[in-house]
Amino acid sequence: MIFDKLINYLKLDKQEFIFQFNSHPNYPSALAFSDTLNFMGVKNDAYELDKEYWDELPEEFIAIVDNSFSLVKKAGNSYSVYSEKANTLNKEDLHKKSTDFVLLFEKTENAESKAAVNLKPILYIVFAIVLIYSFLSQTLYEALFNVLSLAGVYISLELFNQKFGNTSSVIGSICGDTTASQAANSCDKIIKQDKTSILGLKFADFSLIYFTGLVVLGLFLPTTAYIVKGFTFVSVLAIGYSLYIQAFVEKTFCRVCLLIISILVGQLVVSTLLFENISFGIGTLLLTAILWIIIFSAVLYVNNLLSYKETLQKSNAKNLRFKRNYELFKSQLVDNEKIEFRDNETFSLGNKDAKLHISIVSNPYCGFCKDAHKIMEDLLEKYPEQLSAQLRFNYFPEKANEKYTKLISDFTNIYHNKPEKEFLKTVEEWFETKDESKISTKSTATEGSENLNPIIEMSKDNTDAGLTFTPVFIINGHQFPDKYDREDIWFFIDELIEDEDF
Structure with a gap:
């Protein structure tokens, strides 16, 4: 689709x-x-x-x-x-x-x-630098040769990216409609069904290697004119092969292939007419060989890396489709023995009458609890009426220092005297800064002014249930399955809300 x-x-x-x-x-x-x-x-x-x-x-x-x-x-x-x-x-x-x-x-x-990083601006900057250098430091025809090379690189890059599922508006506009009724104008038959494979590289990939090499060599014209002219003559073989495949094997013509052929022909004409009285140097030939090896290796490496990533994504997609099946998740969830807490409404949030209840057992000084609380806050923001929640901090006065006791007192004071959103924002700010003084400025609590017994009882319930490690998600009394990441709850939350049997 x-x-x-x-x-x-x-x-x-x-x-x-x-x-x-x-x-x-x-x-x-x-x-x-x-x-x-x-x-x-x-x-x-x-x-x-x-x-x-x-x-x-x-x-x-x-x-x-x-x-x-x-x-x-x-x-x-x-x-x-x-x-x-x-x-x-x-x-x-x-x-x-x-x-x-x-x-x-x-x-x-x-x-x-979540949008992907766009690398095209960097590519355009490189192209601009090459063009400025060519027109300022070289002859008009040498600059024209470089322009053709850059055009070849750009089109070849679009083809390379398209091979890994990235849509190219440029290729789409050149090839036209790619539906079955327009098969005669489609590039798919030629490009995507290319049977050429040398170390995993297709025929179109070699055009990227070829034009990239010519861009570099073109910057050193006329010193590299002999090498450049040799490559343009060799390109006749590629032109002939491509035309043969299109005309006699696939029996349809690919517009983007014809455009690349036109670029190759243009470079051939420029090199034939203009690169005269050129010299040949062994050093230049050696450096050219090293250049092609580097470019070939780089394209091969990126191609293999993206191919592996694509294969891995397809495999992961199949695995995740199985893992994200709600019935499977539910069976893993209810397999965990149900935990029965005593009635305790301390730090209760959301709609207390909602049938779906999520508790999070945590510790304010737990480094891993920040992300878990963020998930809880986002769930409450998106489902304020369909969800009830409770923050169950583990607090034992005999083990807590003065700072921890003051922090819990401040949380309790803010919870009882400020709106729910402000309380949640305070908890979020705490996990961002871990600064007790900032929390204290929002509270009117003084030493001994807050009743912490409900929190102590809640902590004992946590311990009795074996919930000493934090953070822990509990959904309607069942501990969140270990086989799933906490973030996976987003894939099941709608079905959990709608499940009348849970």
Whole structure:
């Protein structure tokens, strides 16, 4: 299922999104898509909505158009639809091609933070430096040769990235529609089905090696003119091979391949007409050989690294799809003996009448507890009415020093006298700073003014249940399974809330 335009619009990391989507136990359902968006920081709600009510929808929403999850944007009397590519549909065509599924979303800062690092600006800077040097320090035709080499590098890099699942708008615009009905213009048949393999490198990968080498050699023209001219003549073999495969084997022409061939022909013409009276040096030849070895090794290393990563991600996706199955998680959860705590509402949060209750056993001075508390805070923020929670700090006065006692007293005072959000913010600030004085400024507690007996009793209950190591998540009395990471709760929280039998 392809939804490149949608992912690009939401500024999500495509590889991360596809990995999480594929690893969802309900893949490729609408639930899997919705949960993945939530995981990537795009809050959303899904509905089955009759078309007659679609006029009431926001300006932007997600729908299933032509069996693909698509971003739909109202544009006057028409709709812009973004999925594999961008289309414009009128209201009647949109309703005809869509299901009743709609998903309303809200982007958050978290979505931006998960976006992949964009290395293209660095590439453009390098290209700019090469171009400036070429036009300032070389002849016009030598500079033209370097421009052609840079064009070859850019297109080859786009092909290289596309091989590992990254969408290229440049390649897409050159190749045109890649659907089955447009197979004659498709690059897939030539590029993706390339049977060439030398140490795992495809024919298109060698164009990246070739043009990168020419960019470096081109900077030293005319000293390297003899070497450059030799390579451009050798490229005739590659041109002939590519044309033969397209014309007689696959019987279709690849536009991007023809563009690369045009670049090669252009370099051949420039080198034939302009590189004359050139000399040959053994030193230059030796340095050229070292250059090609370095570039070949670098491309081979990156190719193998990305291939391994891709294989690993596919394997992990299958494993995680099994691991993230709710029924499996639930069976592991209820296998843990149920813990019965005595009634104690100290540090109780959320909706106390909610049927799903989560407790976290922790210690304010525990270094690992910070992330666990953050998960709890985020859960309460997202599900304030569906979730009840309790912070169960382990505190024993006979073992605690004066600072710890004062900190627990301050927490108790703030909990009883300030709004819940302020209490949670205080706990969060504590784990960020570990500064008792900052917490003390928010409290009016004095020595002995707070009743700490409920916390002491709660701590004894924790100890009686064997909960001495922190942090520990407890869901409706069952300890969170050891086979899962605490962050995995995000994959099951909706089903836990909706599970009437749990």
